[in-house]
Amino acid sequence: MIRWLVAAIGLCVVATHALAADPIEIGIGYLGHAGVKSKLSLVEQPSANDGLAGARLAIEDNNTTGKFLNQRFTLEEIRLKEDDDVAKAAVALAGRNGFIIADLAADALLKAADALRDRGTVLLNAGSLDDRLREQDCRANVIHIAPTRSMLADALAQYLVWKQWKRWLLVAGSHEPDKLYAEALRRAATRFGAKIVQERTFDDTGGARRTDSGVTLIQRQMPVFTQQAPAYDVLVAADESEVFASYLPYRTWDPRPIAGSAGLVPLSWDGAHDQWGAIQMQNRFFKLNSRRMTALDMQAWTAARMIGEATSRTNSGDPKAVFDFLKRPDFSVAAFKGQRLTLRDWNFQLRQPILLVDGRMVVSVSPQEGFLHQVSELDTLGVDRPETKCKLR
Amino acid sequence: MWRRYLISAIVLWLAAVTPASAFIAYVSNEKSNTVSVIDTDKWVVTKTIKVGQRPRGIEFTRDGKFVLVAVGDDDKIEVIDAASQRVVDSLPSGPDPELFAQDAAGKFLYVANENDNTVSIVDLEKRVRVGDIQVGVEPEGMTLSPDGKILINTSETTNMAHFIDTATRQIVANVLVDARPRFAEFKHDSSELWVSSEIGGTVSIIDPVKRVITGKISFNIPGLRREAIQPVGIGITRDGKTGFIALGPANRVAVVDATSHAVTKYLLVGQRVWHMAFTPDEKYLLVTNGVSNDVSVIDVSAQKVIKTIQVGELPWGITFAQP
Numbered sequence: 001m002i003r004w005l006v007a008a009i010g011l012c013v014v015a016t017h018a019l020a021a022d023p024i025e026i027g028i029g030y031l032g033h034a035g036v037k038s039k040l041s042l043v044e045q046p047s048a049n050d051g052l053a054g055a056r057l058a059i060e061d062n063n064t065t066g067k068f069l070n071q072r073f074t075l076e077e078i079r080l081k082e083d084d085d086v087a088k089a090a091v092a093l094a095g096r097n098g099f100i101i102a103d104l105a106a107d108a109l110l111k112a113a114d115a116l117r118d119r120g121t122v123l124l125n126a127g128s129l130d131d132r133l134r135e136q137d138c139r140a141n142v143i144h145i146a147p148t149r150s151m152l153a154d155a156l157a158q159y160l161v162w163k164q165w166k167r168w169l170l171v172a173g174s175h176e177p178d179k180l181y182a183e184a185l186r187r188a189a190t191r192f193g194a195k196i197v198q199e200r201t202f203d204d205t206g207g208a209r210r211t212d213s214g215v216t217l218i219q220r221q222m223p224v225f226t227q228q229a230p231a232y233d234v235l236v237a238a239d240e241s242e243v244f245a246s247y248l249p250y251r252t253w254d255p256r257p258i259a260g261s262a263g264l265v266p267l268s269w270d271g272a273h274d275q276w277g278a279i280q281m282q283n284r285f286f287k288l289n290s291r292r293m294t295a296l297d298m299q300a301w302t303a304a305r306m307i308g309e310a311t312s313r314t315n316s317g318d319p320k321a322v323f324d325f326l327k328r329p330d331f332s333v334a335a336f337k338g339q340r341l342t343l344r345d346w347n348f349q350l351r352q353p354i355l356l357v358d359g360r361m362v363v364s365v366s367p368q369e370g371f372l373h374q375v376s377e378l379d380t381l382g383v384d385r386p387e388t389k390c391k392l393r
Numbered sequence: 394m395w396r397r398y399l400i401s402a403i404v405l406w407l408a409a410v411t412p413a414s415a416f417i418a419y420v421s422n423e424k425s426n427t428v429s430v431i432d433t434d435k436w437v438v439t440k441t442i443k444v445g446q447r448p449r450g451i452e453f454t455r456d457g458k459f460v461l462v463a464v465g466d467d468d469k470i471e472v473i474d475a476a477s478q479r480v481v482d483s484l485p486s487g488p489d490p491e492l493f494a495q496d497a498a499g500k501f502l503y504v505a506n507e508n509d510n511t512v513s514i515v516d517l518e519k520r521v522r523v524g525d526i527q528v529g530v531e532p533e534g535m536t537l538s539p540d541g542k543i544l545i546n547t548s549e550t551t552n553m554a555h556f557i558d559t560a561t562r563q564i565v566a567n568v569l570v571d572a573r574p575r576f577a578e579f580k581h582d583s584s585e586l587w588v589s590s591e592i593g594g595t596v597s598i599i600d601p602v603k604r605v606i607t608g609k610i611s612f613n614i615p616g617l618r619r620e621a622i623q624p625v626g627i628g629i630t631r632d633g634k635t636g637f638i639a640l641g642p643a644n645r646v647a648v649v650d651a652t653s654h655a656v657t658k659y660l661l662v663g664q665r666v667w668h669m670a671f672t673p674d675e676k677y678l679l680v681t682n683g684v685s686n687d688v689s690v691i692d693v694s695a696q697k698v699i700k701t702i703q704v705g706e707l708p709w710g711i712t713f714a715q716p
Binding site: 061064065068069277280283284305309312313332333334338339340376377378 | 489507508510529530531548549550551552553555564567569572573592593594618620621623642
């Protein structure tokens with residue numbers, strides 16, 4: 001009798017507990033730098049919340065889904081100033097959040113990853129394109145949402161080769177990221193059968209980006225800089241530092257199209273992309289932020305959505321269970337790219353189609369038709385498994 | 394004797410020339426902003442009707458007098474008079490309507506509004522919006538249970554089939570399915586609900602009473618990447634024995650044994666096949682091929698593609714008048 005009573009009381013307790021159950025809370029941190037890098041074009045000037053705005057939209061989307069599953073997502077942001085200790089900030093965020101979306105330069109990202117290694121906190125790299133983070137410097141607690149330079153370069157090369165624009169004049173900037181991008185473009189040319197007929201370096205001699213009589217000067221400089229080149233089909237510019245590439249279109253000595261850092265640009269996302277349901281995403285983003293969605297916004301959105309997706313599938317707020325689910329071979333996420341996006345299991349890089357955009361329209365999407373692969377055509381973009389230097393640990 | 398021959402010859406001749414089934418199909422062309430009208434007697438387009446911007450979801454009203462077509466970029470649903478084949482009116486919907494479902498009486502229309510995570514309820518007679526139901530992110534697929542008590546809505550980014558009680562207009566259950574659920578269809582006897590997941594690449598079989606997934610149909614086409622197989626439109630024969638599933642950029646329609654849920658055949662159709670409709674006698678199934686701008690005609694019993702009809706640009710949805 002007493003046993004029955006105890007059991008009945010037990011059941012009541014369970015029942016009331018179930019009714020009043022607190023939602024599963026999933027905290028996501030956002031770690032980025034304060035301030036924005038200036039662009040040559042005023043219309044491309046990044047917003048102060050570039051990236052973060054995408055993560056915020058994903059939190060909204062996750063919470064719309066979460067209300068049906070009793071899950072609640074929050075976003076906590078830390079913006080590092082120049083002298084701030086990235087490891088300390090990462091540990092502070094990790095105290096309250098199981099996942100951290102990072103928009104950091106490669107070295108800072110590695111510091112944060114190593115500081116979090118023993119806690120098991122997972123970083124989602126939304127900002128850094130460096131191949132080395134997925135190769136010799138890869139980490140077992142970092143998932144890469146941003147594409148690599150080699151993925152972007154391969155996406156562009158496939159299109160230029162398909163277009164039969166195989167003779168390239170490569171112009172690279174003098175800063176480190178420009179050199180890395182130029183290296184990725186050289187690799188892409190070799191892989192897909194393009195020929196770099198000549199290379200030139202555009203030295204950054206300093207100076208202001210914007211002056212009141214800028215156009216007159218640039219109009220004299222650029223033709224001179226590009227004259228006496230061997231016969232070429234397309235000028236490919238590597239200028240991540242925003243020093244010269246945007247000045248090239250319509251100003252080259254020979255009438256040639258520009259690609260790379262200006263003209264036809266490979267990106268993970270663009271405000272003009274509207275295929276595959278993307279228009280809904282663009283509308284939602286615009287409604288929330290009163291501006292167009294950038295590649296960085298999309299990379300941060302995808303990072304937070306992957307956590308949302310894994311949380312709804314596992315129905316768990318345990319970051320380890322969610323990370324394990326993300327690593328499963330059947331994990332995939334829908335991100336308005338016309339096909340499922342999956343993770344490369346050897347370095348946790350997100351496979352993704354790359355858009356080729358001209359600033360107003362999406363010109364094409366790579367991989368291009370006919371570039372085949374035994375596993376996934378998306379692996380024709382970037383460093384593939386047999387070439388990888390990554391050993392996850 | 395010769396008379397008998399003559400009579401049977403005449404009968405045969407009559408049978409040959411008299412249309413066995415003259416049905417009219419309406420196809421929405423998403424890019425050309427038109428609706429193509431197809432005569433299934435001659436399998437030709439007999440008329441092209443100009444409609445609003447970005448026509449997608451399309452369906453006859455229950456009385457067979459009007460065709461409703463969601464014109465997403467105009468934020469409304471247009472009404473085509475089937476007799477005059479002209480747009481005669483429009484219905485209010487929420488922003489960017491895509492697919493919709495009608496109740497059996499033809500009184501209410503339930504509309505998925507992709508842009509604000511709602512399902513709108515429109516009173517068809519009064520032509521006013523009478524309510525909204527909050528659902529998941531990017532609502533798309535819409536269907537009513539055969540008894541009309543449960544409305545199913547799929548949300549593409551939330552990845553759920555929402556079960557909505559049509560009396561209380563409240564969500565009573567949510568079933569998590571694979572990524573980007575596009576379309577939902579009940580078997581006529583209500584024993585199963587099928588939901589297609591475009592990016593997930595599967596069709597979930599759901600028990601409508603227990604509201605749980607009881608099985609999944611997956612597809613394997615030799616020589617095709619898994620990513621290219623993207624199930625969207627679903628058609629199930631009235632006897633519940635055969636299912637047809639449009640596989641998008643795989644350019645094929647899968648034929649499924651609807652009892653065992655095994656795929657028995659893949660029919661090659663046009664490019665990027667999305668939605669479909671049976672002729673009312675269920676002899677033929679018409680599917681829309683977006684990228685090749687045509688409609689394929691499938692002979693249902695022979696399970697063969699017998700004809701292709703050119704329509705407008707990016708054909709999307711298709712509907713038949715019930716006789």
